[in-house]
Amino acid sequence: MRKASFKKMNISRSVPLPIKLALLTLLILTLSACDDGQKEKTQAQAPSPAEVKTVGTSPYTDCSFDAAASSETFDIAIINGRVMDPECNFDGVRNVGIKGNRITLITAGDIKGNKTIDATGLVVAPGFINTHTHSFAPFDQKIVAHDGATTILDTEYGGIDVGSFYAKYEGNSFMNYGIGVAHEAARRHVMDGTPLDISSDPSYAYDARAHAQQDGHASWALDIPTREQHIDILRVMDQGMRDGGLAVSSTVGYMGYGVPTYEMFDLQKLAKKYERFFGSHTRFGPTEKLPLNYSLGAREIIANAVALDGAVILSHINNQNWQEIYELSARLQERGMNIFSEYYPSITGNPNLAAPGLMPDKIKGNNIDPTKHIYNPDTGELFESAEAFFKMQKEQPSRPTFLILRPATWLKEWPHMKNIAIANDSITYFDKDGKTLPFEADFSAYGGHPRNASTYGLVYREAREQGIPLMDIVNNTSYIPAKYFSRVGLKAMQERGRLQPGMIADITMFNPDTITETATMAEGKHASSTKGIHYVMINGQLAIENGVANTKIRPGQPIRYEVLPAGELKLEDLADKKYQWHSDLPGYPPTRFPPQKMNPPSPYERKNRKHHSSNTK
Ligand SMILES: [Zn+2]
Numbered sequence: 001m002r003k004a005s006f007k008k009m010n011i012s013r014s015v016p017l018p019i020k021l022a023l024l025t026l027l028i029l030t031l032s033a034c035d036d037g038q039k040e041k042t043q044a045q046a047p048s049p050a051e052v053k054t055v056g057t058s059p060y061t062d063c064s065f066d067a068a069a070s071s072e073t074f075d076i077a078i079i080n081g082r083v084m085d086p087e088c089n090f091d092g093v094r095n096v097g098i099k100g101n102r103i104t105l106i107t108a109g110d111i112k113g114n115k116t117i118d119a120t121g122l123v124v125a126p127g128f129i130n131t132h133t134h135s136f137a138p139f140d141q142k143i144v145a146h147d148g149a150t151t152i153l154d155t156e157y158g159g160i161d162v163g164s165f166y167a168k169y170e171g172n173s174f175m176n177y178g179i180g181v182a183h184e185a186a187r188r189h190v191m192d193g194t195p196l197d198i199s200s201d202p203s204y205a206y207d208a209r210a211h212a213q214q215d216g217h218a219s220w221a222l223d224i225p226t227r228e229q230h231i232d233i234l235r236v237m238d239q240g241m242r243d244g245g246l247a248v249s250s251t252v253g254y255m256g257y258g259v260p261t262y263e264m265f266d267l268q269k270l271a272k273k274y275e276r277f278f279g280s281h282t283r284f285g286p287t288e289k290l291p292l293n294y295s296l297g298a299r300e301i302i303a304n305a306v307a308l309d310g311a312v313i314l315s316h317i318n319n320q321n322w323q324e325i326y327e328l329s330a331r332l333q334e335r336g337m338n339i340f341s342e343y344y345p346s347i348t349g350n351p352n353l354a355a356p357g358l359m360p361d362k363i364k365g366n367n368i369d370p371t372k373h374i375y376n377p378d379t380g381e382l383f384e385s386a387e388a389f390f391k392m393q394k395e396q397p398s399r400p401t402f403l404i405l406r407p408a409t410w411l412k413e414w415p416h417m418k419n420i421a422i423a424n425d426s427i428t429y430f431d432k433d434g435k436t437l438p439f440e441a442d443f444s445a446y447g448g449h450p451r452n453a454s455t456y457g458l459v460y461r462e463a464r465e466q467g468i469p470l471m472d473i474v475n476n477t478s479y480i481p482a483k484y485f486s487r488v489g490l491k492a493m494q495e496r497g498r499l500q501p502g503m504i505a506d507i508t509m510f511n512p513d514t515i516t517e518t519a520t521m522a523e524g525k526h527a528s529s530t531k532g533i534h535y536v537m538i539n540g541q542l543a544i545e546n547g548v549a550n551t552k553i554r555p556g557q558p559i560r561y562e563v564l565p566a567g568e569l570k571l572e573d574l575a576d577k578k579y580q581w582h583s584d585l586p587g588y589p590p591t592r593f594p595p596q597k598m599n600p601p602s603p604y605e606r607k608n609r610k611h612h613s614s615n616t617k
Helices: 017-031 038-045 049-055 138-146 162-169 183-192 202-213 227-242 261-273 296-308 322-334 386-395 410-416 451-466 470-487 603-610
Strands: 073-085 090-099 102-107 112-118 123-126 128-130 149-159 176-182 247-250 277-280 311-314 339-343 402-404 507-510 533-538 541-545
Touching (some): 073 102, 073 470, 073 507, 123 470, 128 470, 138 149, 138 451, 138 533, 149 202, 149 247, 149 507, 149 533, 176 183, 176 227, 183 202, 183 227, 183 247, 227 261, 247 261, 261 277, 311 470, 451 470
Parallel strands (some): 128 149, 149 176, 247 277
Antiparallel strands (some): 073 090, 090 102, 123 507, 507 533, 533 541
């Protein structure tokens, strides 16, 4: 394979350091008459407020990378690193001073710290932001941090009882953490009677799915809600938004035939009401019975968002027709819409064994053959027979498995996409006793999806081998989520995702020439760490130092909107009379909800409706 070096954005690295320092000193003296203090220097060269607006989306943007040296002693001094900031499009060797949890100085001049990290040869980038994870379990956090991430968010599935989630991880999380409000869990609560607390932490989502499956019928996935249920679902979701949830999050792809389009529209109106994102695993994906060259699921969400002027995250677009969805997203970004997509670089999905689309009555229709497409989680090999698969499905319904969904050639194509977030869609790994691994456990004990440990390493390695500009990838791994979340007023993201003075010190330092993933499906290798990531700093603390995690610290901070006072959802907010065909109609007319009995069951569901109690037999 061709090994190309990364293209560089400027010539900084080719100029010897002493000459460069002399040149910079000259430049600084020319630009600034005032020489009596760092603060004045920084201000003199900071962009004017008007410029700040055009530079980026953070109100704090400060593209001053040429501040004078300081005699101050920093808590940590990162010296000689290749500082890269996508927002300012800056790429050059600088020294970075950290005080407390913030980057306080970036300079070409000498600095000193109580602790010094020599980052010669390393890229000093804003910490990678993983917008799509489902696992906040300690060990899973450790492997994701080893892959360079500093923040993990679940914007796709999320949780309900959002306040409990944040309380649980307060002061007790390795990485920064946050969740959206789970449409799926709200439906399960309202339609299957699943208790709220089972669904507060997405790390245990598969348990909640198994709970609802106990009577043999997952109503949340298959049924169209009544008017009363519809309103209840929205009420539960609204409470999650008041609790500071990051987004209205919908895994509608797992309930493709149970969710009417008006339900999706209302959910997106709810997101708009709070001016927050609607994040979604769109429907009609590879495990549903529709032609795979359709992207109607993404189009439904985009149409709603365009009508509402709403914000959208399209989760893992790396399924069928991703090229088309990418183009839609890119064109809308160009037109100023608050939209971004995200992908994980893996050809296998990670559903649980009893995911609705893998059940005996569905699997054939979905063109899935266990001996060709599904890995036995015990052996790391494809299932030897369909019988063996169904046996394990019955015995361990909530156990995650690995399902081949995509051609391998796509792995080389995805890293070329621009202005897109990169996430790993991490799913909690439970060992044979059904327990999560302790934080200190060895990497070889992990049997979860290798993408959880390899996502960023793989993309950076592919980019190097294919000559994709390094800044494009730093932009995707670090800045894109922060950029778009900044636009919807999320303060925690306005001060992250950027390597600039004043920002929170979430920093990933890696060797661009050696970074590579090492995790594979082989036994003992599922969590094998990405190589070439030397330091990961989270809120100013070294979570990974010389490639080793500090298991004693919990520096992670909540990524959350402000909690709003308790209140009731006003349905008129979602059903504005202005847009109804007759302005005298009540806000939420029963006629919007067709009587359920009048809906002829679809061919997909006909069997289920007749034999609710026996559909798993
Ligand atoms: Zn998903």
